[in-house]
Structures are given as C-alpha cells and as structure tokens.
Amino acid sequence: MIQIHLSMVIWNFGNSYSLIVRGNLGDKKTFITVSKTLKLFECRGLESKEGEKMVGSEQKIVMTYKFEKPYISSDSTKDTENYLLLELRPKTGVVNEKIAVKGVDFCIVLDVSGSMKEPFEGNVTKVKAAVEAAKHLYGFLTPDDTVSVVLYDSAPYVVLERAKPTKEEFEKALEKAYIYGGSTNISQALRKAREILSKNTGNLKKIVFLTDGIPTDDTEQDGLREGRLIAEEKISITALGIGNDFNYKFIEELVKPSRGTTDWLKSPSEALKIFQRTFQRTKSTVITNVTLELDFSNKVRVGEYYRVVPETTYYGKPEFKWNRKVELELDNIEYNRYYQYLFQITIPPLKTKFEGPFRVAKMTLTYFVPSENKAYKMEEDLIVEFTTDEDLVTSRYSTVTDLVCRCQLNKLDTKLNEAIKVNDKKAIVGILQEISARAYELNDYELADHYEKMRDELLKKGVISNEMLIKASNHTTKVNGEGLIDEVEDITKVFKDVFGS
Amino acid sequence: MRKCLNCGAIYSDDALKFCDCGGPLVRIPQEQPEGVGDIDLQYNDLLLSQDYESQVEREISDGLKITEDEDFEVQELDFQRHVVDDDELEDVEGSFLDDSMLIEYSEKIPEVEPSNVIEEGLMNEEISESSENLEEDVESILREIFGLDEKMPEPTARMSSQDALDEESKDVGVWPSNISCDSNGLDRGQVVSTSIESAEVVPVQTSSISRKPIISGIKLTIYRSGLKVSEKDFWFDEILIGRSKSGVEVDVNLRDLDNERITSRKHAKIFKDDGKYFIQRVSQNAVVWVHGKFLEPGEVAQLYEGDRIILSNTIGLIVDNVQPMF
Secondary structure, three states: OOOEEEEEEEEEEOOOEEEEEEEEEOOOEEEEEEOOOOOOEEEEEEOOOOOOOOEOOOOOEEEEEEEOOOEEEOOOOOOEEEEEEEEEEEOOOOOOHHHOOOOEEEEEEEEOOHHHHOEEEOOEEHHHHHHHHHHHHHHHOOOOOEEEEEEEOOOEEEEEEEEOOOHHHHHHHHHHHHHOOOOOOHHHHHHHHHHHHOOOOOOEEEEEEEEOOOOOOOOHHHHHHHHHHHHHOOOEEEEEEEOOOOOHHHHHHHHHHHOOEEEEEOOHHHHHHHHHHHHHHHHOEEEEEEEEEEEEOOOOEEEEEEEEEOOOEEEEOOOOOOOOEEEEEOOOEEOOEOEEEEEEEEEOOOOOOOOEEEEEEEEEEEEEEOOOOEEEEEEEEEEEEEEOOHHHHOOOOHHHHHHHHHHHHHHHHHHHHHHHHOOOHHHHHHHHHHHHHHHHHOOOHHHHHHHHHHHHHHHHHOOOOHHHHHHHHHHHHOOOOOOEOOOOOOHHHHHHHHHOO | OEEEOOOOOEEOOOOOOEOOOOOEEEEOOOOOOOOOOOHHHHHHHHHHOHHHHHHHHHHHHHHHOOOOHHHHOOOHHHHHHHOOOHHHHHHHHHHOOOHHHHHHHHHHOOOOOHHHOOOHHHHHHHHHHOOHHHHHHHHHHHHHHHOOOOOOOOOOHHHHHHHHHHHHHHHOOOOOOOOOEOOOOOEOHHHHHHHHHHHOOOOOOOOOOOOOEOEOOEEEEEEEOOEEEEEEEEOOOEEEEEOOOOOOOOOEEOHHHOOOOOOOOOOEEEEEEOOEEEEEEOOOOOOOEEOOEEOOOOOEEEOEOOOEEEOOOOEEEEEEEOOOOO
C-alpha cells in the first residue's frame, strides 16, 4: 500500500480568499473540490470513495453536510463552538423538470387599497404594475392548475375562486383591482386565501401575496398569525412588497413559517420579472413536504439556525421541549435549485479521550415526490472527528465561515428592525455600526456603505427612511444568492483561471 | 455487546454505531479475559440484564477472586450515569420517606460545622474568602435586589406554611434562598438554617435533598432594586445574559437595568446539559452568586427551582421550572 501524506498549505488572499490542501492517501480517501468562486480548495478525508459524503443512492435528494471545524481536539477540555452546514439538492440525472408537480392551486392576493393608486413609475400606478405583472401567470398555467384571485383593501373580494379561466376571464378578474381603494386589512385577505386553498385537491398550493403598505384595519400580529396558519395548511407563500412604504421585515416574518420567500418590486419592469420568476419557481417544484428531524446527542447544544439559500433567513434558536429532537419543515425542492441550512452547534469535550468519529446528531429527512406519489425517508449520522493531530484541529472550512458571516448580516438586520420598532436608539446605532463593519469584512462595500448612510441619516435627521430599510433588508435576504444550480463547470477552465496557463 | 468509547455506556444492540452521548460504540468481548476483569464494565453489565447478572457475578468471583465488598466498589460516577443522577437519586430517596421518617431524619442531621457540610469544597472556599462584612454585604445585596417586603417565590408550591421561618431565616442572615421542603410539606431547611446560625459562617447551601432541579424549560424572573422587572420562559439550549448595546448577542439584556455598567457584556451563560440547567460565569470581572455560591470565572453550578442569582448590587434573577400548560 502506498501512503502519501500531503502537507498542509494555507494561502491567504486578503480577508476571505484562502487555499487549503491536506490529507492522507491510504486508509482514508482524500479529495479536493474547487469552488467556482475560487475562494478555496477544500480537502477532507472521508470514508466515501469519491466526492462529498452522499446520502441515499436511491433517493431523489442528495444531502451533504460539513462542519466548519471538521476535526476537534481529543485533548480539549472546553466546549467547541462549531457550525453545521446542511445542503440538499435534487439528484442530478434523476430529478429534472419532467417530474415537476403537475398541478398547482395558485391564489393571487393583491392589495387594492387607496395607496396602490399612487404613481409608481411615470404614469404607471402601483396597482397597474401589479395587475400587469400578475397577468403573466396565465402563460404558466397548465390544465391541472387552478387559479384564485383575492383583491383586498379593508375587506377581501374574491373575484376568481379555484377556476380554470380563459385568458380573457383571468385578465378581466384582475382588472377589477382598479375599482377598489380603501384602507388595508391584510389578515382578512390572507384568511380568505387560506380558506380557498384549504380544500384538498392533491395539488401544490401557492399564495402570491402583494402589499404596498402596512396593515391599517388590523395589526401585523394578526397577519403573522395568519402566516402560521397558512404554514399549517402546507401552503407556500411568496410575499412581495411594492413601492417604498411597506415593512420588509413584516413580510419576511409572514413567510417564515411556510419557508416562503420575499421580494421587493422597485419598478414595473422589476415587478414583471419577479412575478414571472415566482410562477416559474412554483412550477419547477419536484419535491414537497420536506421535513428534517435532527436528534442531537445528549450533551451537544444548539444555538441559532438559518436558512442560507434560496433566501437567507434568521430563525433564532430552536426550542427543545422534552427531548433532544428538532423538527423543521424545509423548503419545497425545485429541480434546478439547492438548499442550505446552517446550525450553530456546541460540542462538549470528551469524557474519555479517544480518536475517532463523534455523532453530533442523527438526521432523518422525509419528503414526498408528487410525480411518483411516493414518500421517501433518509437517515444519516452527522459526524465530527476527534483527533490528536493539531494540524487537523486548526483546519476550517472557510466557505462555512463565510456563510456564517453573511447569515449574521440578516440576523443583525432583523435585530435592527426590532430596535427601530421600539425606538431603541442606542441599539439602532450599535447595530448599524456592527453590521457595517461586518459587511466591510465580507468585502460587501455596497452594503457597508448603505448601512453607514443609514447611520448618518439617523444622526442627522433622527430617522431612517423606509426606502433605505427596505433596500437593506432585501439585500440581506439575497446575500448568499438564490441557490440556482449552474451548468457543470469546465474544470480545465477553472484551473486555467486560477493558475494561468 | 458494544461499549461507548466516550462515556463507557454498554449496549447489547450490536447494530448501534453511536451512543446517545455521540461517542462511537466498539465491540467488546462477551467473556472477560481471565484475571483481567474490568470492574466498571462488569458492573455495567450487571445493570443491563438480570440473566447476565449471575453469570458475570460468577466470572467476577472466579476470575478476580473477590471476597471483600470494597473490591467490588462501584465508582460513584458510574452509578450516577447508569442508574439515576444525583438529584434524581435524592428525589427517589425522598419519595421513600414518610413524615415521621423525615422528622427522624431531620433530627439525625448533625450540627453543621465546616467539616460536616456536604459541599466541602465550597465551604472551604467560602471560608477563605469569608468575613462578617461579606456576609452582611450579600445579605444587603439580596435585600436590595429582591426586596424585603415582597414575598419571594418559593421553591415549591408546598412552601406556604414556611413563610415565617423563611422570614426568620432572612433576619438572622442565613442565605435566604431555597428553604428546602419535601413533597409532604415538611421543611428540612429549618435544621440546616439553625445549624448555620450556630455555626456563624458565611451563607451555606441548604441541604439539596428536596431541591428540584430545573428541567425542560426555565423561567427567568429579573429583579432590580427590589422590583420585579420582567419574566420570560426559555426552552433554548443556551441563554446568554449580558449587557449589550445592540441586544443582538444576548438573550437577556441588562443594558437598561445597569446604568453604572457593572455587569459584563457577556456576563453569564445558562445552558442545558443532560436535560438539566446550569449557569456558568462567563465574565472575568463581574460577579455571579448562585444560591450562596460565589462562582469563579468559568465555573459552573446547577440550577434549582427558586435559586436566586446575583449579577450586581442591584440586579438579580430568580429561576424556576416552566410550569406545564396543562
């Protein structure tokens, strides 16, 4: 047997670029992956023969995981703070658009309150932009789909219910939006949409919710409660804000329970693009009812967790009731997208010194493939390695570290909005400083400048404009990208780009 | 049979790969090599199976020629790990005692002298630091934080008959935390507190026999200068207490309670371990007192119902179990 020991080399390129090469050839296989962003080479010893640790050969999902610190010192007498990154992606070659869900029950919930009649861009009002953008749904409808339209101001108006309309009927229904115009009651509208979609048709259920302001006839709490009830009905919701007067954090909180996504319509053309993307994404869904159960080992502790992509969301700390299990509903899987979740983990020191694997948690993933009408289950032990090799102990996955920092931007933005809500100026200034510094560290100068401007505005005028807040929040949800799976890279080209000819 | 490399627990299921603690399980031989008995292992085996018990017992006596009980002494650690934990053990103990036995039991508790105190290490530590001033200081701090007039939450609901005693204890400078009370409403704290009075030493924990550990969820009630400021239930694994300008990194923010900035940004951490809650002093400078125990930086103490935690001259917490909704 030939044993080759690769020496460890770390190159730092500024703050975030690094290259790590390490590992043994022999008993353990070592592999190298090259990231597209050229941020690092990642090498680690695994029992699998090639590629990343893959779970479930017959499965439709490939689950991979990595710990920021994959190796922990056996000699450690203290807790080790670590991060676990879980990634789910549809299995290449098995999952494609052909097995996408056949039927979707769409429900478009449009704000038609008085403020929607205000100009949006040029002569185009917000309501006009929204209606025109929503009309594009028709192009995505298939015979199995149904569509409902709920218009709302101080009350909801159902103008189309679980219909399979002609194009003309659909457009006519949407154009009824021009005749209304009152105050805003969001929760009533969402409740109506939920009631319409709660009938079981076997189809995927989707609410596309649009608002331009804050609730006036009800409260945000009423809206958030509806958001939770919508999630219980397994209805996915995409919340869109139009203009500069809505509360981005509110729509973010609204979609959290159903693992939905948010966006900001800044212009009529943007509105069109975002509506199209929302419809397209819904029709790309291949796997639903994805549930993750993590059964943590006794002394392992769990801190905050995040969804990293397709939209960065801070979920706070999970609550443990009577056991060590956390059960999370995850996003529906689209055939061309991957999904990442990040958990803050504290690993205890060993009671008895040994070298070898340590199970942090036992993972059980269950999901449903509508095209097969079949449920799947996948189980895996999530493992870190205890070792006495000090070189290994110091190794880190800088990609995970990077993601942690980016996710924390979203957390800070969430806290910023909480502080603004209670007018805690000390906290507002503190968070603005911190978030701006973090953004600089990540070389996200645009975001850093934006938060600095917010702080300046606060110090000069005593307030921060809503537009700035929306822009910041929108940015922090997109800070890790949208998780689209690119074409397979030409590895030769990547090497050329890195090392030259 | 498989044994955990980390905690040493034994499993009969050969299909398991990992222990509940996360440690890997390795196969162990069914039969012990002659003359090389693993006492711990054999004892654990005894706990696992009654049928196996006699076999192992024979092996132990044949192989190791054990004649004296002490040769077969079980490590305390193993006992806790595999039978019941210390607190549970005390609860079990308590459940076997009826009223008359309790009185008898109480009467048998010797006068508390430093050498008799259960928490010997704590006692010595406290003595080395202690002075009459310190005792008075702690007492006055407790009064300052939690107030004198307000009836403090009791460790258990069955404490109602002991108000007078509680107050008396406060007046004489006994650590006014959990006056222990058994499930039948009898107070065993009285004996201890009397003893402490006579010993005239710094605050000492009452017997922990009837103290209920905090399990599942923890309720934190924050006091400042004699007033209850807020209370909140937590079910997290970790709760960080500190003074944060932004409030981002802490779960309990002391900023608005502490104008003098005596508390630390990361002052103390409450965490869950094996289903029980513990507090750890994180700060190097700011103090943490828990139920009469002064915590050194990094030191950890288990939390029990009604424990009072001092974080500064004016700020304190009372911890309790989250009561079930039903």
